Amino acid sequence: MAQQPVEMILLKQWAEHMASPVWLMDADGNLVYYNEPAEAIVGLRFDEAGEIHAEELAELFFTQAPDGSPVDSADVPIVIALNKREPCHAPLRIRDRTGEWRDIEVTAMPMVAADGRMLGALAVFWEVTR
Amino acid sequence: MKARLWGTRGSLARSGPETVRYGGDTSSVEVRGSNGTLIVLDAGSGILRLGENIGDPPERIDILLSHLHMDHIQGLGFFTPLYDPEIMVHIWGPASATMDLRTRLTRYLSPPLFPVRIRDLAAVQLHNLGPGVMEVGGIEVTTATVTHPGYTFGFRLADNGSVLTYISDHEPALGVADFPHDRTWTSGTELAAGAGLLIHDAQYTDEEYDARVGWGHSTFSQAVAFAELVGAQRLVTFHHDPSHSDEFLDLVIDSLHSDHVEILGGRVGEQYEL
Numbered sequence: 001m002a003q004q005p006v007e008m009i010l011l012k013q014w015a016e017h018m019a020s021p022v023w024l025m026d027a028d029g030n031l032v033y034y035n036e037p038a039e040a041i042v043g044l045r046f047d048e049a050g051e052i053h054a055e056e057l058a059e060l061f062f063t064q065a066p067d068g069s070p071v072d073s074a075d076v077p078i079v080i081a082l083n084k085r086e087p088c089h090a091p092l093r094i095r096d097r098t099g100e101w102r103d104i105e106v107t108a109m110p111m112v113a114a115d116g117r118m119l120g121a122l123a124v125f126w127e128v129t130r
Numbered sequence: 131m132k133a134r135l136w137g138t139r140g141s142l143a144r145s146g147p148e149t150v151r152y153g154g155d156t157s158s159v160e161v162r163g164s165n166g167t168l169i170v171l172d173a174g175s176g177i178l179r180l181g182e183n184i185g186d187p188p189e190r191i192d193i194l195l196s197h198l199h200m201d202h203i204q205g206l207g208f209f210t211p212l213y214d215p216e217i218m219v220h221i222w223g224p225a226s227a228t229m230d231l232r233t234r235l236t237r238y239l240s241p242p243l244f245p246v247r248i249r250d251l252a253a254v255q256l257h258n259l260g261p262g263v264m265e266v267g268g269i270e271v272t273t274a275t276v277t278h279p280g281y282t283f284g285f286r287l288a289d290n291g292s293v294l295t296y297i298s299d300h301e302p303a304l305g306v307a308d309f310p311h312d313r314t315w316t317s318g319t320e321l322a323a324g325a326g327l328l329i330h331d332a333q334y335t336d337e338e339y340d341a342r343v344g345w346g347h348s349t350f351s352q353a354v355a356f357a358e359l360v361g362a363q364r365l366v367t368f369h370h371d372p373s374h375s376d377e378f379l380d381l382v383i384d385s386l387h388s389d390h391v392e393i394l395g396g397r398v399g400e401q402y403e404l
Contacts, residue, residue, distance in 0.1 A: 002320065003315075003319045005261075010277060012315060013304060014305070117261065
């Protein structure tokens with residue numbers, strides 16, 4: 001596997017030290033990392049999942065709007081941040097590996113290197129009670 | 131391809147009897163391609179002596195700046211070919227998100243910090259450098275960012291099947307509990323993969339590193355571990371701490387061991403053939 005850009009390496013290292021759940025997506029839409037607090041919410045250890053390719057994401061992680069209505073995969077904040085290169089915040093529900101729905105708030109932003117390279121996107125999310 | 135060390139010291143030049151063999155001048159390495167191309171890696175104080183010993187003046191010199199910390203640019207204004215209108219000097223270095231290389235370098239190369247302005251130099255061209263691959267006089271130069279405070283590059287030079295990798299300032303272990311973790315998530319691994327010669331940061335001892343995490347540098351043992359991880363053939367220790375005397379460096383470097391990598395203490399004036 002090719003080496004990640006150093007900016008992504010530093011982001012991963014930062015995420016490893018955070019109590020907030022963090023996802024990192026590369027420029028191709030692959031989920032390249034999520035940290036331990038995120039594992040607790042999605043119910044799957046990253047070491048088990050490994051890098052998840054863009055086309056597999058929707059099969060592994062089901063999301064919907066807080067009212068239970070479906071959310072297109074293109075409308076998930078981290079995908080919006082990646083595709084539109086703009087920050088995005090949204091309330092969502094995510095179904096973990098046990099089948100339980102969890103209410104979360106997600107804030108995502110695009111990651112652009114100092115030289116303009118699109119690196120991917122970062123999403124920070126946390127569980128809420130509605 | 132040949133490489134000669136003109137400055138191996140990190141952070142601050144230190145002259146004196148205790149730094150004679152490893153050298154007290156800051157980062158500068160001369161690389162000669164198989165067809166005579168001259169590339170200079172960094173312009174620390176060591177570049178002064180390179181300028182004085184350059185031999186037959188080449189028509190063109192390319193200086194690659196890994197980053198703009200003072201110990202990597204402080205010799206630039208003293209590099210005599212910059213004042214020779216017959217020699218075209220190309221300086222490649224990192225721009226920032228808001229400033230080009232010229233603007234960034236001008237902060238130093240202008241009064242009151244320096245009497246000569248860049249615009250007064252005879253035949254100098256500045257180039258904003260970013261990650262990627264380019265060819266310089268028949269040498270393929272790959273540039274990539276590495277973990278070090280600020281925007282910092284490492285370089286991979288490939289010529290006629292031989293590879294030299296230069297990562298002068300590098301903290302690949304930053305934040306990684308079990309370094310070396312894996313090549314995918316370790317800075318610099320693509321640059322250094324299979325290098326015949328790896329010139330790499332070795333600023334601290336393990337004991338010193340504990341109080342300097344995040345400063346952007348490696349320990350000697352991390353440099354060896356990194357060289358093993360990437361499958362380098364030879365490791366040259368570089369960017370030695372100004373507090374480390376020749377005697378101390380002998381002790382530390384002699385204690386290093388690898389079954390796979392030849393470990394060489396980076397001494398000023400040493401030349402390596404690839």
